[in-house]
Amino acid sequence: GQQLNQSPQSMFIQEGEDVSMNCTSSSIFNTWLWYKQDPGEGPVLLIALYKAGELTSNGRLTAQFGTTRKDSFLNISASIPSDVGIYFCAGQPPFYGGSQGNLIFGKGTKLSVKP
Amino acid sequence: KAGVTQTPRYLIKTRGQQVTLSCSPISGHRSVSWYQQTPGQGLQFLFEYFSETQRNKGNFPGRFSGRQFSNSRSEMNVSTLELGDSALYLCASSLLTSGGMNEQFFGPGTRLTVL
Helix, strand or coil, X not given: CCCEEEECCEEXXXXXXXXXXXXXXXXXXXXXXXXXXXXXXXXXXXXXXCCCCCEEEECCEEEXXXXXXXXXXXXXXXXXXXXXXXXXXXXXXXCCCCCXXXXXXXXXXXXXXXX | CCCCEEECCEEEXXXXXXXXXXXXXXXXXXXXXXXEEECCCEEEEEEEEECCXXXXXCCCCCCEEEEECCCCCEEXXXXXXXXXXXXXXEEEEECCCCCCCCCEEECCCEEEEEC
């Protein structure tokens, strides 16, 4: 089945630093989504991308949909302690028969921020 | 607007028992997807329901089943529980558009522990 390779697995950075993480796939996706999950909670949607090459920002977060439709990256600028958590990429494969409900998730990037 | 709600939040069962988890989507959302999250396998797609019909199913045994009601609320059932079924079960709702936009919003999850 389709798989997403998300890297890095973990990051330990200083407050104020910029962060970059990415996801790659061997097959194309129609949609890329980035989520953040805190312990004991469900993932929270950060950014959604729908077109190849699209670059979208949400505050200090910026994400891009790769032009090949097989990759995406997420950047966080000027990190703060509340950015701590696990970040997941998710891709929606091309759908047939009207079904859009299947997201493929990366394994996550665990972000730790030193004050 | 209220978010996705899931009940119960925590559940402890023993092997061989069955369990039913409930999910209420965001008002107006007709698509509900279920995911299993474990430390080893990450987030894996179980199934998706739309207008009371299962439209897509992941690679899980038949012990995992679900249904959706006319008000879009959904339940999933796991029969003959195994130790490996211990996981966080997440429900996500989506307002699907004809353009293919599929932003899935997650509930807080149900933490199932099988003893």
